[in-house]
Amino acid sequence: MLATIQSAVVVGVTGHSVSVEVHVSNGLPGYTLVGLPDASCRESRDRVRAAILSSGLKWPAKRVTINLAPTELRKHGASLDLPIALAILAASEQIPPDSLRHVGAVGELGLDGSVRAVPGLVCLADAISSTELIVPVEGARQAAVVRPGAVRSVEHLRPLVAALAGDEPVPSIVEPDPTGPVSEACTADLRHVRGQPMARWALEVAAAGGHHILLVGPPGAGKTMLASRLVGLLPPLANSRAIETTRVHSAAGLEVPSTGLIRTPPFRAPHHGASFVSMVGGGSSSLRPGEISCAHGGVLFLDELGEFPVSVLDSLRQPLEEGVVRVSRAARSATMPADFLLVAAMNPCPCGQGGTGGTCRCSDAARARYSRRLSGPLLDRFGIRVEVKPPDPSLLLDGPNEETSVEVAARVCSARQKANERGVRCNALLAHGQLETVAPLTAGAKNLLRVMLEEGQLTGRGLRQVRVLALTLADLDDDREPGKPLDVDVLHAAVGLRGVPASVFGEAA
Amino acid sequence: MSGPLDVSDEIIAKLMILSLPKVGPARAAWLLQAGSAVEAVRHLEHRSLAPSWGRLPSGVSKTLVNTWFDHIRKLNSSELLAEELNQGAEILDDQHGDWPFSDDPEPPLLLFCKGDTSLLGRQPSVAIVGTRRCTAVGRRVAFTLGADLAEAGVAIVSGLAAGIDTAAHRGALSSDGAVIGIAGTGLDVVYPASNYDLWQEVASRGVLAAESRRGTKPERWRFPARNRLIAGLVDAVIVVESHKSGGALLTVDEAAERGCPVFAVPGSVMSPASDGSNNLLRDGCNVVTSADDVLAYLDLVSPHPRPGVAQVPEDESSIEQQALPLSPSPDLLTAVVLQTSAGPVHIDQLVVELGMHPAQLLGHLRRFEQQGHVSIDGSTVCLPDL
Numbered sequence: 001m002l003a004t005i006q007s008a009v010v011v012g013v014t015g016h017s018v019s020v021e022v023h024v025s026n027g028l029p030g031y032t033l034v035g036l037p038d039a040s041c042r043e044s045r046d047r048v049r050a051a052i053l054s055s056g057l058k059w060p061a062k063r064v065t066i067n068l069a070p071t072e073l074r075k076h077g078a079s080l081d082l083p084i085a086l087a088i089l090a091a092s093e094q095i096p097p098d099s100l101r102h103v104g105a106v107g108e109l110g111l112d113g114s115v116r117a118v119p120g121l122v123c124l125a126d127a128i129s130s131t132e133l134i135v136p137v138e139g140a141r142q143a144a145v146v147r148p149g150a151v152r153s154v155e156h157l158r159p160l161v162a163a164l165a166g167d168e169p170v171p172s173i174v175e176p177d178p179t180g181p182v183s184e185a186c187t188a189d190l191r192h193v194r195g196q197p198m199a200r201w202a203l204e205v206a207a208a209g210g211h212h213i214l215l216v217g218p219p220g221a222g223k224t225m226l227a228s229r230l231v232g233l234l235p236p237l238a239n240s241r242a243i244e245t246t247r248v249h250s251a252a253g254l255e256v257p258s259t260g261l262i263r264t265p266p267f268r269a270p271h272h273g274a275s276f277v278s279m280v281g282g283g284s285s286s287l288r289p290g291e292i293s294c295a296h297g298g299v300l301f302l303d304e305l306g307e308f309p310v311s312v313l314d315s316l317r318q319p320l321e322e323g324v325v326r327v328s329r330a331a332r333s334a335t336m337p338a339d340f341l342l343v344a345a346m347n348p349c350p351c352g353q354g355g356t357g358g359t360c361r362c363s364d365a366a367r368a369r370y371s372r373r374l375s376g377p378l379l380d381r382f383g384i385r386v387e388v389k390p391p392d393p394s395l396l397l398d399g400p401n402e403e404t405s406v407e408v409a410a411r412v413c414s415a416r417q418k419a420n421e422r423g424v425r426c427n428a429l430l431a432h433g434q435l436e437t438v439a440p441l442t443a444g445a446k447n448l449l450r451v452m453l454e455e456g457q458l459t460g461r462g463l464r465q466v467r468v469l470a471l472t473l474a475d476l477d478d479d480r481e482p483g484k485p486l487d488v489d490v491l492h493a494a495v496g497l498r499g500v501p502a503s504v505f506g507e508a509a
Numbered sequence: 510m511s512g513p514l515d516v517s518d519e520i521i522a523k524l525m526i527l528s529l530p531k532v533g534p535a536r537a538a539w540l541l542q543a544g545s546a547v548e549a550v551r552h553l554e555h556r557s558l559a560p561s562w563g564r565l566p567s568g569v570s571k572t573l574v575n576t577w578f579d580h581i582r583k584l585n586s587s588e589l590l591a592e593e594l595n596q597g598a599e600i601l602d603d604q605h606g607d608w609p610f611s612d613d614p615e616p617p618l619l620l621f622c623k624g625d626t627s628l629l630g631r632q633p634s635v636a637i638v639g640t641r642r643c644t645a646v647g648r649r650v651a652f653t654l655g656a657d658l659a660e661a662g663v664a665i666v667s668g669l670a671a672g673i674d675t676a677a678h679r680g681a682l683s684s685d686g687a688v689i690g691i692a693g694t695g696l697d698v699v700y701p702a703s704n705y706d707l708w709q710e711v712a713s714r715g716v717l718a719a720e721s722r723r724g725t726k727p728e729r730w731r732f733p734a735r736n737r738l739i740a741g742l743v744d745a746v747i748v749v750e751s752h753k754s755g756g757a758l759l760t761v762d763e764a765a766e767r768g769c770p771v772f773a774v775p776g777s778v779m780s781p782a783s784d785g786s787n788n789l790l791r792d793g794c795n796v797v798t799s800a801d802d803v804l805a806y807l808d809l810v811s812p813h814p815r816p817g818v819a820q821v822p823e824d825e826s827s828i829e830q831q832a833l834p835l836s837p838s839p840d841l842l843t844a845v846v847l848q849t850s851a852g853p854v855h856i857d858q859l860v861v862e863l864g865m866h867p868a869q870l871l872g873h874l875r876r877f878e879q880q881g882h883v884s885i886d887g888s889t890v891c892l893p894d895l
Binding site: 195196197198199201216360385386387388389391392395448473476477488489490492493495496497499 | 642855856857858860861866867868869871872873874875876879885886887888889
């Protein structure tokens with residue numbers, strides 16, 4: 001007897017449809033799994049056998065041949081356990097073969113027959129075109145968002161078999177819950193950052209305009225504290241982005257909220273020891289998404305930027321520009337979303353004290369070596385660069401209460417609304433051609449920029465960033481009438497937000 | 510042993526001595542006790558010790574002397590000489606008319622020069638020295654002093670290092686004065702490499718000098734040795750900024766040994782970059798707040814007397830006169846200048862002190878910077894460099 005069921009495997013953040021074919025025939029009892037399974041997939045044999053037996057069903061004492069089509073795609077992981085089990089049961093006529101015709105399934109089996117969660121469920125669900133989809137309970141709600149009205153979740157093999165045999169009611173359709181919790185209680189509130197008016201403001205601008213931000217300062221100045229606050233200022237993810245982010249997190253095997261999509265922008269802070277592959281994505285044949293993809297829609301925080309391997313830093317340049325990362329290997333390639341807000345923190349020099357005339361103990365050469373780790377093109381991509389100094393001790397001990405994240409987030413939200421009216425999610429995404437119409441300059445402002453360009457204080461990219469930054473500043477200013485040309489003052493402020501101390505990065509920066 | 514016509518055997522012998530391994534000014538001076546450099550080389554070539562050398566000085570082992578014996582025979586004197594003289598360099602010794610170290614207790618063996626060697630004997634001359642890790646205020650002071658003194662006809666001597674040295678050289682060059690740069694490395698080893706342009710300019714518009722051969726790398730001990738040359742050249746030494754135990758203080762010690770007066774620029778008590786110079790003042794060294802203080806000592810007349818180097822507005826009216834045509838907010842400018850006059854200030858502090866939103870403040874600050882009232886480095890505001 002032959003039975004077929006639809007399933008899928010994930011590569012990168014994309015599911016690839018796989019059909020599981022099982023043939024049970026007379027002959028010497030045996031089990032053959034073909035169709036390029038990798039080791040983790042081949043192990044399914046023992047799990048499936050135990051699960052079937054534990055569920056009170058019979059393992060066919062016949063020749064069992066399983067084919068995973070298409071055969072040129074390498075299959076990995078345990079997500080094919082459930083479809084293999086179902087197809088074996090159908091081929092051995094323990095459930096009606098017809099019952100699988102419109103059904104797809106994914107899930108890992110436990111030896112007791114329980115159906116376990118699999119990574120990448122959202123991507124898998126997306127790839128299976130059957131009218132009904134059987135998935136593990138965990139992650140079922142996310143799957144239901146991409147396949148509304150098709151997803152049924154099961155906890156155990158036995159009731160599922162009973163339902164397919166018509167003995168028990170079919171598990172009900174899982175309702176998509178696209179709302180979910182809007183934001184989990186954000187413990188890192190901007191209110192706890194005392195002093196630092198400049199850096200607080202810079203965070204607000206970064207959140208409002210989607211500008212990447214670099215914080216430079218001595219140890220203990222509060223860079224990490226500030227950076228972790230940025231995510232709390234971002235508006236919750238819109239539907240399509242929430243799905244993208246959920247897909248990535250699902251494919252990466254990260255915890256996804258039990259209720260539905262990821263609505264809170266993610267905050268990823270990889271350690272500077274992170275390998276190239278763990279940052280960008282890749283690895284086994286599944287091409288797992290890297291940290292930059294996991295930060296999609298949220299914040300990627302690179303603490304101690306100067307300590308990251310140069311290769312890792314330079315790999316960020318293309319994703320920063322395009323919002324996606326293309327991972328290519330000999331066998332497969334995958335395009336994964338990687339649209340994140342980059343926040344980086346670094347010391348001004350190896351000893352950390354830095355700056356001119358301070359208590360820095362570093363030699364000029366050591367300092368030059370340190371700042372050389374940051375390539376000019378990468379540095380250029382930080383729209384905002386702020387020098388953070390430790391706040392006044394009196395402010396730390398009994399300073400006034402500062403603004404909360406919620407208050408700042410409200411301003412960010414209204415600024416982003418203005419960007420939405422221009423047709424982009426945030427100002428940083430404005431196309432070059434759009435700038436002329438949405439952000440006109442006064443004559444004085446034009447003159448100022450001309451002088452800066454002529455004196456070499458601005459590059460072409462810098463010019464665009466300053467204009468966009470100035471537009472964000474104008475958006476944040478509620479008293480300003482919309483559509484008014486950008487004047488000298490706001491441009492000056494924008495240029496001031498791009499300052500890096502020459503003592504750290506040399507005059508050329 | 511004979512060289513080109515215009516170079517004496519003595520110079521060639523000294524060159525050979527300098528090219529021996531592990532020979533600096535002190536050991537070279539010891540070798541010269543043989544009577545002359547030619548005599549010393551002759552002894553070394555014959556693998557014999559001159560009687561006048563007496564016992565080997567500490568640190569000079571038998572093995573080292575043997576290395577010298579071996580090394581001196583391998584030297585090709587004409588190649589050595591050609592190497593030094595290419596690219597327009599000159600070699601001065603104590604017979605040369607421009608030799609400035611006739612009365613010096615520790616003169617160099619030779620002086621390798623590029624540029625106008627007649628400047629070396631120029632009177633009066635002043636050294637402006639200080640830390641490499643200077644503040645913006647220090648840089649500004651060094652630049653102004655260099656410019657003003659050079660304009661009054663004083664030759665400016667410094668060590669071509671980063672920070673104060675560079676600012677002093679730049680200042681002197683800006684007023685087309687006499688500039689003397691004493692390098693601690695060989696003339697072809699630009700250190701720090703970022704000062705390449707400055708070296709070129711000093712060589713073409715002033716004079717660049719060093720006591721070490723071409724290719725000599727920057728080694729720690731060479732800089733104190735270089736400082737003694739600076740002290741030996743000048744009529745006065747000005748310390749602009751120095752950390753508690755900075756190299757500039759070594760120049761001061763050398764100057765004191767030679768009876769050369771020392772001036773120091775007072776700095777903020779909050780600035781570690783002024784610890785050393787302030788200590789000098791406590792020990793009774795002369796105060797310098799403008800070029801006039803030094804010119805008065807040198808009995809020179811200031812070309813245009815100035816009230817001070819770091820001009821801090823004393824009252825609001827003066828700043829208004831300065832600022833009104835340019836700035837619509839003189840009160841804010843006064844406040845900012847007063848805040849920054851003691852040294853660099855982070856914008857955060859200005860935000861707190863002035864009670865303004867960073868967005869507005871930054872706009873104003875950038876405009877002040879454009880007008881040249883302040884300078885912004887990263888998020889730090891200070892008085893401008895000149």
